[in-house]
Amino acid sequence: xxxxxxxxxxxxxxxxxxxxxxxxxxxxxxxxxxxxxxxxxxxxxxxxxxxxxxxxxxxxxxxxxxxxxxxxxxxxxxxxxxxxxxxxxxxxxxxxxxxxxxxxxxxxxxxxxxxxxxxxxxxxxxxxxxxxxxxxxxxxxxxxxxxxxxxxxxxxxxxxxxxxxxxxxxxxxxxxxxxxxxxxxxxxxxxxxxxxxxxxxxxxxxxxxxxxxxxxxxxxxxxxxxxxxxxxxxxxxxxxxxxxxxxxxxxxxxxxxxxxxxxxxxxxxxxxxxxxxxxxxxxxxxxxxxxxxxxxxxxxxxxxxxxxxxxxxxxxxxxxxxxxxxxxxxxxxxxxxxxxxxxxxxxxxxxxxxxxxxxxxxxxxxxxxxxxxxxxxxxxxxxxxxxxxxxxxxxxxxxxxxxxxxxxxxxxxxxxxxxxxxxxxxxxxxxxxxxxxxxxxxxxxxxxxxxxxxxxxxxxxxxxxxxxxxxxxxxxxxxxxxxxxxxxxxxxxxxxxxxxxxxxxxxxxxxx
Numbered sequence: 001x002x003x004x005x006x007x008x009x010x011x012x013x014x015x016x017x018x019x020x021x022x023x024x025x026x027x028x029x030x031x032x033x034x035x036x037x038x039x040x041x042x043x044x045x046x047x048x049x050x051x052x053x054x055x056x057x058x059x060x061x062x063x064x065x066x067x068x069x070x071x072x073x074x075x076x077x078x079x080x081x082x083x084x085x086x087x088x089x090x091x092x093x094x095x096x097x098x099x100x101x102x103x104x105x106x107x108x109x110x111x112x113x114x115x116x117x118x119x120x121x122x123x124x125x126x127x128x129x130x131x132x133x134x135x136x137x138x139x140x141x142x143x144x145x146x147x148x149x150x151x152x153x154x155x156x157x158x159x160x161x162x163x164x165x166x167x168x169x170x171x172x173x174x175x176x177x178x179x180x181x182x183x184x185x186x187x188x189x190x191x192x193x194x195x196x197x198x199x200x201x202x203x204x205x206x207x208x209x210x211x212x213x214x215x216x217x218x219x220x221x222x223x224x225x226x227x228x229x230x231x232x233x234x235x236x237x238x239x240x241x242x243x244x245x246x247x248x249x250x251x252x253x254x255x256x257x258x259x260x261x262x263x264x265x266x267x268x269x270x271x272x273x274x275x276x277x278x279x280x281x282x283x284x285x286x287x288x289x290x291x292x293x294x295x296x297x298x299x300x301x302x303x304x305x306x307x308x309x310x311x312x313x314x315x316x317x318x319x320x321x322x323x324x325x326x327x328x329x330x331x332x333x334x335x336x337x338x339x340x341x342x343x344x345x346x347x348x349x350x351x352x353x354x355x356x357x358x359x360x361x362x363x364x365x366x367x368x369x370x371x372x373x374x375x376x377x378x379x380x381x382x383x384x385x386x387x388x389x390x391x392x393x394x395x396x397x398x399x400x401x402x403x404x405x406x407x408x409x410x411x412x413x414x415x416x417x418x419x420x421x422x423x424x425x426x427x428x429x430x431x432x433x434x435x436x437x438x439x440x441x442x443x444x445x446x447x448x449x450x451x452x453x454x455x456x457x458x459x460x461x462x463x464x465x466x467x468x469x470x471x472x473x474x475x476x477x478x479x480x481x482x483x484x485x486x487x488x489x490x491x492x493x494x495x496x497x498x499x500x501x502x503x504x505x506x507x508x509x510x511x512x
Contacts, residue, residue, distance in 0.1 A: 021224035022185050024255045025445060028305040029507045031127050032358065033423055034068030034365035035061060036310060039373055041073035041114065042134035050370035051380045053117060058124040060378060060414055065424040068127040070309060070365040071117060072193060074134025075172045076141060079110045082171070084140075084164035089155035097160035104171035111179050118180070118187060127186045129228065129365070130176060131309075133193035141165055142198040147233070151198075166210070173211050177218040189215060190228035190309070194259060196235045201242040204232030208247055216251075228255045228307060236260055237291040240306070241298045248302050256302075258295055259310040260353060262287070267349070270318035270340035270374050279313070279345040280352070288356055296360045300489070303446070303511070308357045312350065312367040312375045316343040321371035321379050321416070340374075343418070351422035358426050361491035361507055366423055377416050377423075442494060446509035449485040453478070458499040464508075465493040484510055 022030065037057070039049035046052045061069055082104035087097060114130070121128040139153055144165050146154035155161045173191070180187060191211050195204050208229050215222050231242030240256035248254055261267040263284075265276040299306045315321070318339035341349070350366060357364040368377035441454045453459065462482060464473035472492075475482060484492075489511050496504040 021221075021253070022226070024226050024253055024305045025507075025509065027127070027185075027188070027226050028255065028307065028361065028363045031068040031307065031363035033066050033354065033426065034070055034127070034129075034363060035066050035377060035423075036070045036072065036365050036367050036369070038072060038367055038369035038375075040370070041071060041117065044074070044077050044134075044136060046113070050372050053120075053380070055120040055124075057378070057380060058120045058126060062124040062126055064415065064420055066126070068129065068363065068365055069121050070129040070131050070190070071114075071121070072131045072133030073114060074136050075106060075110070075132060075176075076134065076136035076139075079107045079136075080168065080172055081105045081107075082168055084161055084168055087160035087164040089144075089159045089161040091156035091158050093156075093160040094158050094163055095160075097163045099164050099167060101167045101171040101174060103164075104168045106172055106175035111175065115179065118183065122184065122186055127188065129188045129190050130180065131190040131193055131228075132172070132176075137193070138198070141169055142192075142195060145199045145203055147198055147200045147203075157203075166207075169207070170210065170214055173214050174218070177215045177222050181218050181220045181222045183221065185221065185225060188226045188228055188255070190257065192230075194235070195230065196232050196239050196242075199232040201231055201233040204230075204242070205244040205247060208243065212247070212251055212254075224253050226253050226255055227251075228257050228309070230257050236262060237295050240295065243302075245302055248304050254304060255307055256295075256299060256304050257307045257309040260288075260291070260308060261311060262291065266341060266345070267313040268374075270314040277341050277345065279341065280348045285352055288352060292356050292360055292362075295362075300511075306360075306362040308353070308362050308364040310365065310367040311353050312377075313346045314340045314374045315376050315416075316340060316346050318374070319376075321376045347418045347422045350419050351426065354423045354426040361509070364423075377419050379414055379416065381414075442506045442508065445506075446511040447484060448510070448512045449483065451482050451484060451508065452480055453482065453494075453496065454480065455496070455498070455504075457502070459496055460499050461497040463495040463497075465495065466490075484508075485512075 037053060040046060040051075040053050043049040058069065087093075087099065118128050118130065139151075143151040143153035144155045144162065155165065173189075176189065180189075191208060195207070199207070212227055212229070215225065215227060229243060229247070230239045234242050237258050237260060239258045243256060248256075263276065263279075265274045266279045268274045269276055295306055319325075340346075354364050354366065366377060367375055369375055370378065370380040441452075443452055445451065453462065459478050460476070462473075462475040462478045463471060464484070464487075465471055472487070487510050490509070492508045492510060494506045494508050496506065498504070
């Protein structure tokens, strides 16, 4: 899998040189296939919900062919000092609030740990995402909005505590932005995980606006760092559609995100009363097509790229990779009709969603919460590994994966191999792409009439494919410029063949 630093543009049509940060559109192309480091830094204590992470994990991820790792983390609880409960949650008390973001301090120890983990990911050549996420985030922040009036933590919108909670959230993002400003643009910020279950469209638009400004105001690399956002009220594939368009047009470095676990009778079928163990019919796949088309149409209209930030299905038959048992992941429940999805369905669900995301020009990050969870892809056992490695000098070609899985597991690799392969098989393999991305430049992108393609190597053929894989143009006498004015708006794939028989693939958005 290709890895990129900043996009280097040596020469534009007007003949001057400049260096630009990676645009959101190019970042999505670079991200392609990703995975979540779930239930680790988002647990109240690292190691409570999944093995504590070590650098070896990121080597595993990079060696498997993933380009991106999304890292959920929770800054609430003991990790940020300052008690917002001293302020009234009653209506019309906002005028009595005299606090500020200075009242809240993020733990230096936790920031140090996060920086270590982020550096492991970046040094392994991965694109990393800091995602604010977790149970304490829910109870201490998201539940205070409680748009459905279900939680005791709810505060009135005009209360002093609502202002305090917003200040605390802003203080957290200020600390993140300041600590990580020096990092390269291969680090992305995701403002908040799944806010829509508790936060309204209007409130989320306000939070997005405020936190984007907070990040940008720290300057430096954060001025153009890509930030991942979603909307309020509507969930799943509809979540980004509630983002105020003015937020998108006011910032050139934003990426929209959505999650997809439909139908939950299948994706959560290790739980009681969710007993759909088979998935993959024409009707099942048509529903995915319909839902993803909603996201694509919205993204195209608003000129913003998309990350499918989470998706997945429970382990086959309810298998527990930690103990080697069936139907014991939710040991406090009984009455499973079947225990979980059948294996072929689980694999096909991951494959189809990943393939659909890539076909529509989205990047994706599959949900994985390690061996102690009901959704396992990497069977993390990093903390007890005795394998020696030097992450600073890591390369895929010299990597020899460890095997730490208990003998009770039939698949004795570090991965649930068939699911991992289903995800990675949806993107271009390492052998199919040019290793040095500086060798090829396609601009402008998006484009309306003509594109220029520049390379340090001689190009012998250009092919243009639709997102459905249909070959629509072949150019064997290419001379830097290609006319695309006759093609309909949408995403396309350029396949560029060089004289040395290597191939580069570039996504192209045509927008007249």
